Amino acid sequence: MKKHLSKKRVVLAAIITVALALASGVAYAYWTTSGNGTSNAATAGTAGNLTVSVTVDGGIHPGGSVAVTGTIANPTSSSIHVSSVAFASIDTVTNCAAGDFHFATVAPTNGATTLAAGTGSVGYVGTLTMDDTGSPQDACQGQPLTLHLTAS
Numbered sequence: 001m002k003k004h005l006s007k008k009r010v011v012l013a014a015i016i017t018v019a020l021a022l023a024s025g026v027a028y029a030y031w032t033t034s035g036n037g038t039s040n041a042a043t044a045g046t047a048g049n050l051t052v053s054v055t056v057d058g059g060i061h062p063g064g065s066v067a068v069t070g071t072i073a074n075p076t077s078s079s080i081h082v083s084s085v086a087f088a089s090i091d092t093v094t095n096c097a098a099g100d101f102h103f104a105t106v107a108p109t110n111g112a113t114t115l116a117a118g119t120g121s122v123g124y125v126g127t128l129t130m131d132d133t134g135s136p137q138d139a140c141q142g143q144p145l146t147l148h149l150t151a152s
Helices: 007-023
Strands: 065-073 080-082 085-091 101-103 113-115 121-130 146-151
Touching (some): 065 146, 085 101, 085 121, 113 121
Antiparallel strands (some): 065 121, 080 113, 085 146
16 A cells, blocks of 8 residues: 655645754854954064275375265165165364365165165265365375265
8 A cells, every 4th residue: 555645744744844943943043243453463674774885096185086986785684775875974083174075975876776685785986075175184194084974
């Protein structure tokens, strides 16, 4: 004897299945929320110091000028943009007036450039001039001059 499923029995079985699922705790639910936060875990790096080398071509005299050449190197761990080399100060011996000396601000030989971290250098050429003050400047004769230049 074959048992046939009637429409009534199929509907009844579906209703019972849904009722059992609901009674067993099956449910679809979730929470919605939002949030925010801050962190101080990141720190911006700092630029280190460039190395500026200086070579002066010959001796200088009142009313004269000499070429100043050199290189700017980047030994730091950051890339640094260099656009000029400027005269910061000059150290002279007693009675040799530092104000009598001038250095023209110059750009690196290939223009403004960015030196990669830890590598690369760029050359520059400038001019150091000594004023002729019309007074004896003998205290400067044969004495060392220390140029302090800045690269920026």
